[in-house]
Amino acid sequence: ACEKDKPDAFVPPVVTPVTNRNPIIRDKYTADPAALVHDGKMYLYTGHDETPFPQEGYQMKEWLCYSSPDMVTWTEHPVPLRVTDFTWARADAWASQVVERNGKFYWYATVDHRTVPGKAIGVAVADNPLGPFRDARGSALITNDMTTKVNSFFDDIDPTVIIDDAGQAYLYWGNTGCYYAKLKANMTELDGPINTIVLPSYTEAPWVHKRGDWYYLSYATEFPEKLAYAMSRSPEGPWEYKGILNELAENSNTNHQAILDFKGKSYFVYHNGANGPAGGSFRRSVCVDYLYYNADGTIQKVIMTKA
Numbered sequence: 001a002c003e004k005d006k007p008d009a010f011v012p013p014v015v016t017p018v019t020n021r022n023p024i025i026r027d028k029y030t031a032d033p034a035a036l037v038h039d040g041k042m043y044l045y046t047g048h049d050e051t052p053f054p055q056e057g058y059q060m061k062e063w064l065c066y067s068s069p070d071m072v073t074w075t076e077h078p079v080p081l082r083v084t085d086f087t088w089a090r091a092d093a094w095a096s097q098v099v100e101r102n103g104k105f106y107w108y109a110t111v112d113h114r115t116v117p118g119k120a121i122g123v124a125v126a127d128n129p130l131g132p133f134r135d136a137r138g139s140a141l142i143t144n145d146m147t148t149k150v151n152s153f154f155d156d157i158d159p160t161v162i163i164d165d166a167g168q169a170y171l172y173w174g175n176t177g178c179y180y181a182k183l184k185a186n187m188t189e190l191d192g193p194i195n196t197i198v199l200p201s202y203t204e205a206p207w208v209h210k211r212g213d214w215y216y217l218s219y220a221t222e223f224p225e226k227l228a229y230a231m232s233r234s235p236e237g238p239w240e241y242k243g244i245l246n247e248l249a250e251n252s253n254t255n256h257q258a259i260l261d262f263k264g265k266s267y268f269v270y271h272n273g274a275n276g277p278a279g280g281s282f283r284r285s286v287c288v289d290y291l292y293y294n295a296d297g298t299i300q301k302v303i304m305t306k307a
């Protein structure tokens with residue numbers, strides 16, 4: 001065979017790291033990233049993995065906040081929210097998201113409920129992205145007795161909120177089952193029934209974002225977790241499954257994402273367990289990589305980079 005008949009040589013994709021420092025935060029273990037763009041900065045909100053016994057599960061008592069003008073230099077801010085800020089909560093500062101509406105910042109957060117067995121979702125509010133945040137209701141927004149039980153203790157975790165172009169806010173959440181409900185304009189009360197979204201091999205960690213005319217619902221799938229995604233023209237679905245977005249994160253059995261645009265680029269923020277020899281599934285660390293969309297709106301699989 002002559003040269004032109006040979007199959008094309010494999011050309012590895014060109015990978016441009018956002019930073020030469022992935023994980024981006026090294027002095028603390030950070031997990032379950034959520035992010036928000038405000039006033040020229042990216043605000044990053046994370047859980048704080050604090051376990052002294054890395055084989056024995058999560059110890060998470062507070063959330064952390066960082067900001068960056070360029071996705072490379074990160075400033076840590078004072079602890080903006082703790083489990084103890086929700087007097088009705090017992091423990092477990094799990095995944096959360098902050099969204100802005102009319103100059104106020106609403107923080108939807110997973111905690112363990114003191115009196116209703118299982119996880120619950122609370123909402124805190126502040127006048128600026130750094131807080132101080134205070135409990136906006138004095139009670140949980142979602143408790144475990146409100147949803148169809150699939151896994152009774154972990155059903156009600158991992159809130160994500162989007163406000164559509166007409167101003168309607170939607171809350172999505174769930175472990176094993178994925179739920180959504182409308183929120184009232186006050187952002188602190190449900191407005192209508194809780195609905196279930198059926199997605200292939202859904203585990204947890206929904207994140208809903210919009211880009212152009214498409215809504216995207218990304219989520220953790222299987223266990224250990226990869227991330228998959230679905231697309232829709234409406235925040236109420238129907239959602240069309242589009243495949244795996246991210247493979248297993250290094251040295252972590254969970255995988256949890258925030259997806260957003262900032263200063264003309266698209267970012268994929270996630271965690272892995274690769275921060276030094278003591279890192280792992282219960283000592284996770286936030287990373288950031290670029291995300292690329294195809295012309296038809298689908299997303300290319302993420303290429304995770306490491307310093």
Ligand code: FUB
Nearest residue numbers: 094095157204205254256
């Ligand atoms: O960090 C605790 C839990 O682990 C989160 O709520 C899940 O998404 C998983 O990352």
